[in-house]
Amino acid sequence: MPYLPIAVGPLTPRTPPIKILNFHQHKVSFSTHFPNYTYFFNPQKSSHEAILYKGGNAATSEPRLLGTTENQLGIRKWLESQGHEYIVSDSKEGADSDFQKHIVDAEILITTPFHPGYLTADLIAKAKNLKLCVTAGVGSDHIDLNAAVKSGIQVLEVSGSNVVSVAEHVMMSILLLVRNFVPAHEMIERGDWMVSDIARNAFDLEGKVVGTIGAGRIGYRVLQRLIPFDCKELLYYDYAPLPEAAAKAVNARRVEDLKEFVSQCDVVTVNCPLHEGTLGLVNTELLKHFKKGSWLVNTARGAICDKDAVAAALASGHLNGYAGDVWNVQPAPKDHVLRTAKNVLGGGNGMVPHYSGTTLDAQARYASGTKSIIENYLSNKAQEPQNIIVGIGKYETKAYGQR
Known part of the structure; x- marks a missing residue:
């Protein structure tokens, strides 16, 4: 099948705890494809904040709306139990946004295609601690992939989730x-x-x-x-x-x-x-x-x-x-x-609004996949090859125009 990336080895080790920034619907530092999450991991403990899209009453009454700021991909307790800071927010536009304020010291960024935090080359240049970008869903065009390659930042998505x-x-x-x-x-x-x-x-x-x-x-x-x-x-x-x-x-x-x-x-x-x-x-x-x-x-x-x-x-x-x-x-x-x-x-x-890939069934898959990617990163395990868009310093797929 076209667009299948090739395998790479284990990721570079890191020292916990880290700061995760989520730009989706809750106070987590990551951004995804649909409900848009932006997660950041930071080597230091800090206040919890997330950048996501707000789920409102729907997210309050329906816990399976995992891609929202309210339900935060269902990984807050898991991350905080390991001493990591999880910042979740839907504020992603402009210099005063939570996204731009916290990207400077985040280690992991989680985003979604539905409410994406746009990670430009300029922001990547400021993100000195950033090591991993995870798209909770499919489609990582909200990230400057060429700049990520040059900066040694890995980019992964939950391929096949939706x-x-x-x-x-x-x-x-x-x-x-x-x-x-x-x-x-x-x-x-x-x-x-x-x-x-x-x-x-x-x-x-x-x-x-x-x-x-x-x-x-x-x-x-x-x-x-x-x-x-x-x-x-x-x-x-x-x-x-x-x-x-x-x-x-x-x-x-x-x-x-x-x-x-x-x-x-x-x-x-x-x-x-x-x-x-x-x-x-x-x-x-x-x-x-x-x-x-x-x-x-x-x-x-x-x-x-x-x-x-x-x-x-x-x-x-x-x-x-x-x-x-x-x-x-x-x-x-x-x-x-x-x-x-x-x-x-x-x-x-x-x-219609951007929801084709964020059905409740899809949210369960991309939330689980996001957790798996982060878990592999934290434990220095190899990632699933099909999820890797940018490895360490190189593309691992032809899906984004690399021929």
């Missing part, structure tokens, strides 16, 4: 666009009933050509889930071909030219990491090559698709729909163009 969750969300998004579900439900809420207004833009998925940009852990699972729908053809665009047996199992054909790929698809779904090579990948120029009336789904990263170009393509009728849960800025501003963008018939918008 791939099923996201793949299922992709399938839901495809169906709600193709079947024109959102306008139909809005009609019912308004108390109206005009079947023809909905049916004129509702189609079957059967017989359509569906393609994924990226055929890694998520993209491949999307292809698997498309099989029962009897699509005309399944396509994929990726820098590397699938193993022959894997491609045969889903009967998917690789198209090496991106413009040629999108020109053949009725539905395009984006399932690739964000890096220099995919930033703004779906732009005005590429959208010209999409089939007129096609649908686009993006649950990867918002910045892969140019928001203004997508909105314009919807308004012109070139795109019939756009759905996903990722935004170029998170939380998305109230006036973000993709909150209200519509197709020529007033539908075609399936956008």
Whole structure:
């Protein structure tokens, strides 16, 4: 399968106790992918503080919302029992934020893709004690990975923790666009009933050509889930071909030219990491090559698709729909163009908050995986190879554009 990192040896020993900074929903020093955690470990004891997204009443009443500042990935007692400081907060923007205040002496940073603490090269330069960054979830584009390589900071994520969750969300998004579900439900809420207004833009998925940009852990699972729908053809665009047996199992054909790929698809779904090579990948120029009336789904990263170009393509009728849960800025501003963008018939918008990979099932997996990564680090044990994005001074994956 594409995007699989290679193995590395044990991590460098460290001396406890340390300071963990969590930029998610609770006072822990780490930041994750969805509820966004930012954890820092510091060689000294200090006050507990965490940077995470606030879970509010929902987190108070539902303890399985582990990716929040309230429930703190469920690891506070475990860390504090070993004498480590666990800082959790949702404050991550600006020089006065908890994130920037505590990153200077943190040893471990935990973040999430859902409320990420953006670790820039400038912040890395100030983080003299930082040794390990953990993404509680999948996707570490909120970290300047090149700067991490140069500084000898390791970057790990909980690979596979939410791939099923996201793949299922992709399938839901495809169906709600193709079947024109959102306008139909809005009609019912308004108390109206005009079947023809909905049916004129509702189609079957059967017989359509569906393609994924990226055929890694998520993209491949999307292809698997498309099989029962009897699509005309399944396509994929990726820098590397699938193993022959894997491609045969889903009967998917690789198209090496991106413009040629999108020109053949009725539905395009984006399932690739964000890096220099995919930033703004779906732009005005590429959208010209999409089939007129096609649908686009993006649950990867918002910045892969140019928001203004997508909105314009919807308004012109070139795109019939756009759905996903990722935004170029998170939380998305109230006036973000993709909150209200519509197709020529007033539908075609399936956008939601970034939650596809943070179901309660996924949170249990990425919380457990985060604890395992930290436990391995503290006990100087080898990490699971598939979780390592940046080892000591080098990349251990090709998923972020390293070729």
